[in-house]
Amino acid sequence: MKLLHSCMRVAELLSQQLDGPLDWLDRLRLRIHLSMCSDCTQVDEQLKELRSLSGELFDRGSTDDRSSATPRP
Amino acid sequence: MHAELTAATDDELAVLRRALLRHARATVGDAGLAEDLVQDCLIVVVQKQDTRCGEATLTTWAKAVLRHKIADWYRSPDHRRLRQLDGEEDLVDEAGDALFTAGGSYAHPVSRWEQPEGRMERRQMMDTLELCIDHLPERSGRLFLMREWLGFETPEICHTLGISADNCRTILHRARMSLRACMTTHWGKAS
Numbered sequence: 001m002k003l004l005h006s007c008m009r010v011a012e013l014l015s016q017q018l019d020g021p022l023d024w025l026d027r028l029r030l031r032i033h034l035s036m037c038s039d040c041t042q043v044d045e046q047l048k049e050l051r052s053l054s055g056e057l058f059d060r061g062s063t064d065d066r067s068s069a070t071p072r073p
Numbered sequence: 074m075h076a077e078l079t080a081a082t083d084d085e086l087a088v089l090r091r092a093l094l095r096h097a098r099a100t101v102g103d104a105g106l107a108e109d110l111v112q113d114c115l116i117v118v119v120q121k122q123d124t125r126c127g128e129a130t131l132t133t134w135a136k137a138v139l140r141h142k143i144a145d146w147y148r149s150p151d152h153r154r155l156r157q158l159d160g161e162e163d164l165v166d167e168a169g170d171a172l173f174t175a176g177g178s179y180a181h182p183v184s185r186w187e188q189p190e191g192r193m194e195r196r197q198m199m200d201t202l203e204l205c206i207d208h209l210p211e212r213s214g215r216l217f218l219m220r221e222w223l224g225f226e227t228p229e230i231c232h233t234l235g236i237s238a239d240n241c242r243t244i245l246h247r248a249r250m251s252l253r254a255c256m257t258t259h260w261g262k263a264s
Contacts, residue, residue: 006173006176006177006178007173007177007178007179008173008177008178009177011246011250012242012246015242015245015246015249015250016242016246018249019220019226019227019242019245020226020227038183039178039179039182039183040183042183042184042185043183043253046183046186046253046256046257047249047253049186050202050249050252050253050256051221053198053199053202054202054217054221054222055221056195056199057199057202057203058096058136058140058221058222
């Protein structure tokens with residue numbers, strides 16, 4: 001079993017975790033990798049910033065409450 | 074804004090229509106269909122603008138109406154008449170490959186982004202993102218918008234577009250990494 005992921009694999013996991021929870025082993029590997037790698041920490045922040053900016057851009061608000069954008073009758 | 078609390082003028086509607094068309098085209102990938110959906114949306118906007126929630130600007134409200142129209146359309150059987158996406162674009166991602174070394178590390182150090190100061194700069198940052206989204210390949214752009222704008226979960230996107238979960242994940246990941254690279258180039262690195 002490979003304990004450490006490459007940055008390329010970590011980037012995939014960082015994207016995946018925006019779409020759903022990762023399994024415990026990947027979460028563990030991710031935490032270990034991020035604690036040692038400033039490049040991936042930066043990419044993690046930027047992917048999260050993209051999500052937040054997209055939310056604002058599409059006027060959906062920055063929270064998960066998607067009903068806030070429901071049109072009024 | 075006062076103008077947005079009163080009835081929309083023809084000029085405002087024309088500007089609004091262009092903004093809505095831009096989002097609709099990128100999300101459904103078909104110009105004719107995008108026109109139809111935006112038309113339906115504008116009918117609602119014009120007919121019900123007096124009853125809409127006071128604090129929502131016209132654009133915010135119209136985008137929300139359009140978002141629901143597009144989501145409903147994707148969830149209806151009609152969406153099947155749209156051409157399928159698979160095979161339309163090659164999955165080879167040269168830009169993505171160049172980002173990493175053969176060992177899977179970043180080929181160049183990842184730069185921090187300039188932090189926007191105040192609402193104006195934040196708005197400029199969003200404008201940059203919008204341009205970057207416009208420049209995504211068609212398929213990546215559609216998946217990204219379905220996920221981030223329509224709010225579809227990934228299994229629903231796979232099912233709706235008839236693509237595999239792996240493919241869906243890969244396309245979304247590449248879309249995000251392309252946007253990240255685009256923002257680094259066009260928004261700016263922190264000094």
